[in-house]
Amino acid sequence: MASSPSSSERGAHRHHGRAPLRRxxxxxxxxxxxxxxxxxxxxxxxxxxxxxAALAVPVTTGAAxxxxxxxxxxxxxxxxxxxxxxxxxxxxxxGLRFEPEGNDYRIAEYLDGNANGIRTAEIGAGIxxxxxxxGLLCEHFAKVRFGLQPGVPEVDGARSEDAAEGVRVxxxxxxxxxxxxxxxxxxxxVQGTRSQYAVRILGATARTRLLRFDRGSGQWMVR
Numbered sequence: 651m652a653s654s655p656s657s658s659e660r661g662a663h664r665h666h667g668r669a670p671l672r673r674x675x676x677x678x679x680x681x682x683x684x685x686x687x688x689x690x691x692x693x694x695x696x697x698x699x700x701x702x703a704a705l706a707v708p709v710t711t712g713a714a715x716x717x718x719x720x721x722x723x724x725x726x727x728x729x730x731x732x733x734x735x736x737x738x739x740x741x742x743x744x745g746l747r748f749e750p751e752g753n754d755y756r757i758a759e760y761l762d763g764n765a766n767g768i769r770t771a772e773i774g775a776g777i778x779x780x781x782x783x784x785g786l787l788c789e790h791f792a793k794v795r796f797g798l799q800p801g802v803p804e805v806d807g808a809r810s811e812d813a814a815e816g817v818r819v820x821x822x823x824x825x826x827x828x829x830x831x832x833x834x835x836x837x838x839x840v841q842g843t844r845s846q847y848a849v850r851i852l853g854a855t856a857r858t859r860l861l862r863f864d865r866g867s868g869q870w871m872v873r
Contacts, residue, residue, distance in 0.1 A: 711843075712844065715793070715842040715843045715844055715845050716842070716845045718791045718792065718793065718794050718842055718845075719791070719794050719840060719841065719842035719845035719846070719847055720845070720847060720862070720873075721791060722787050722790070722791040722794040722840050722842075722847070723840045723847035723848070723849055723860055724860065725787075725790060725791070726787075726838055726840065726849045727849055727858045727860060729746060729757065729759075730746065730825065730827070730833075730849070730851065730856070730858055731858070732759075733745070733746050733759055733825075733827050734827045734831070734833065734856045736759070736761075736781065737827045737828055737829045738829050738831070740761065740829070741829045742761060742762050742765065742829060743761075743762040743765075743767055743768060743826055743827065743828050743829070744759060744760070744761055744762070744768075744781070744826075744827050745759070745760050745762070745767075745768030745778075745824045745825060745826040745827065746758070746759055746760075746824070746825040746827075747759075747760055747768070747770075747773065747822075747823065747824045747825075748796070748817045748819070748823040748824075748825070748838075749784075749823075750823075751786065753795065753797070754786050754787065754788060754795040754796055754797075755786070755787075755796050755816070755817055755823070756784050756785060756786050757784060757785065757786075757787075758780055758784035759780065759781040759782055759784075760773055760778045760779065760780050760781065760824075761778060761779050761780075761781050762778055763777040763778050763779055764777055764778075767826060768824050768826050769822075770822055770824070787840065793842060793843055794840060794841070794842050795816070795840075795841065796816030796817055796838065796839060796840060796841075797815070797816040797839060797840075797841045798815065798816055798839040798841065798846070799841050799844075799846050802846050802863050803870075804818075804837070804839075805837055805848050805850060805861060805870050816838065816839035816840065816841065817836075817838060817839075818836050818837045818838070818839070819834050819835075819836030819837075819838070819851070820834055820836065825851065827856050828856075831855060831856055832853060832854060832855070832856055833851055833852075833853050833855075833856035834851065834853060835851055835852065835853035836850075836851050837849065837850050837851070838851070844865075845862075846862070846863040847860065847861065847862050847863070847873075848860075848861045848862075848863070848870065849861075859872060860872070860873040861873065
């Protein structure tokens with residue numbers, strides 16, 4: 651006849667197959683997959699996020715200003731080349747007139763109506779007709795306008811007394827392009843909040859050159 655199990659054997663049987671008990675609340679909280687963050691951890695995380703965001707804002711703003719100003723300068727290059735093409739197609743002079751408006755200029759394109767060049771008086775009389783739409787740079791590119799920022803030298807190294815004057819294409823501010831591929835020589839300065847660009851027009855070929863002012867070196871760089 652089998653003997654009955656002892657008390658020690660009964661105890662061992664009761665605990666057989668059970669996981670060992672965890673000791674302490676801290677261990678249970680740390681190992682639990684559903685454990686959340688403490689208030690201190692949340693405060694530290696929010697503080698780090700705010701610091702990173704504050705550091706990123708100036709960089710992002712500066713980059714956006716650089717992009718807008720560069721795009722405005724390339725837009726001007728495109729307008730000049732379009733006008734050059736129109737002059738060839740029409741076998742007549744075409745001019746881009748920069749009309750002062752506030753602290754900026756409105757760009758308008760005109761066709762020579764009597765083969766004597768684009769003239770302000772004949773624009774007023776309707777002889778030199780306007781082609782297409784006229785508008786300001788800031789209507790396409792926010793916070794961008796014609797101008798040379800204070801302290802920035804001109805492309806040829808000279809210092810301007812009038813930083814607001816960004817259109818340097820003659821006293822009439824008309825950039826004339828002929829069917830023979832020539833143009834009025836000059837420079838158009840485009841400024842953003844901090845960025846500074848220039849579009850140089852070469853009269854003999856009507857080609858353009860894009861330049862950017864590098865503040866680190868204090869020099870104009872060809873783009």
